[in-house]
Amino acid sequence: GEDVEQSLFLSVREGDSSVINCTYTDSSSTYLYWYKQEPGAGLQLLTYIFSNMDMKQDQRLTVLLNKKDKHLSLRIADTQTGDSAIYFCAEIGNEKLTFGTGTRLTIIP
């Protein structure tokens, strides 16, 4: 199967770090992606990581990849109200992008 799994909800206090987790299925995926969807909008690419990397940092975003466990995570440092959105991880398999179920991130003031 091609089920990419994520927790549905995450609540974080403003200023804290958010960690969004994802378990993917296709061990042959060359790239793994994180997309963000704000209300009423399409998806926006946040970052991606090549499968031979363990970590990638991009400003407040840190992506960790554990290939052995097929586990991907996205850490958002100093979470702000503007980070409220649904976050999707995605993998390439059979030349198409398969998205996870999405994690709704809520920021607590």
Added chain:
Amino acid sequence: KAGVTQTPRYLIKTRGQQVTLSCSPISGHRSVSWYQQTPGQGLQFLFEYFSETQRNKGNFPGRFSGRQFSNSRSEMNVSTLELGDSALYLCASSFSGPGVLTFGAGSRLTVL
């Protein structure tokens, strides 16, 4: 640089009707993908077009079809609409392939 434009943004149809959705990709992007987003099923891949050819297809019935024109604009069509076709239909374009996608805002279809 203009983004991905989808029209119409909202539409309401009744069961049995058909609908055509349009997508204008970013200038220079030759790949256009379509996704269906629903609360129950999440994001499901419909199909991808590249240089007017369907390059990949998801697991949807034949009622769902698409095409791409020489200017890379794409349309998708759903015939004999069912209640379960109510969804946000998202179009995304990329220069070459399915990974780094730029999405439009979507067309929200309601079937009554």
